[in-house]
Each structure stands twice: as C-alpha cells, then as structure tokens.
Amino acid sequence: MIDGSYNLTPQPLTSRPNGILQYYDNESMKTSDVxxxxxxxxxxxNNPDCFQGYSTKKNHPFYQTSSQIYGSKRPTVHEMPTTFNGSYRKFSEHMLKSGMFRDNGFNTSIEKSKITGHDTIPMFQDRINFNYAYDSGSGPKN
Known part of the structure; x- marks a missing residue:
C-alpha cells in the first residue's frame, strides 16, 4: 500500500511441502499485503520481519515451557496489529509539572526528636535532667 492505494496484482507464490504458501521473491510479506x-x-x-524473536540461548527441551517456545518465534503478518492507537502523555506531563503526591495526613506515631535521638522515652521520666542533649557534664549526676 503506497499513498493509500492497494496493490491488487497477484504476487508470485510457491507451495512448500507442508502446504503453506510462501512468497518466493526477495521481498518479505507485509501486513498491508494481506x-x-x-x-x-x-x-x-507493517513489516513483521523486523522482529527476530526473543530467544538467544537454547534451553534444555525438558525444561522448556510453552511460553518460551511461543516467544522465541518470529511473528507473522497474521499476528501483527492492523491498527495503532498511541497513548496520550497527558498524565505524565501533569506529573512533571506538579510533582508526585505527598501525603500530609494525620500522623499518629511517636516521632523521634532530632535533639535527643533514639532515647525520647527516658527524657519524659527524668525530671531533673530532662534533656540529655543540653547536659554539659559540669554538674553532679544523681
């Protein structure tokens, strides 16, 4: 198909021993031909020959799955899509402008103080020396 017109001239075909018809010219079959x-x-x-399959190494036949067999084969014109509906980038462009969502909800857990560190609970129990970060060490300890 070039410029919206269809080529209706018959293409030269040959029959393989298994009964499948095949092009015998050098050009590969395109999806638009069928x-x-x-x-x-x-x-x-439109050109399924650009896909070569995904199998690069041979697996042992005993451990090979049907998905591996199907995925290792090249697609034919009968398996190629005939329509293309590209996705819109509206959501991604909005996220680039506004940034990711940040949860500023109600926090119910005990937060760690940056001054006292991990021992925030004993700070509430010691009434004389209530903040260990400001302890200069000059006074006597009880």
Missing part, C-alpha cells in the same frame, strides 16, 4: 491497515500504522507493525 490486511487493510490504518494509515498511521508504524513501519514495525
């Missing part, structure tokens, strides 16, 4: 596709379809969806 199905009606959108005008804004990206080239990677």
């Amino acid at each position: 199905y009606k596709v959108d005008r804004n379809l990206p080239k990677r969806f």
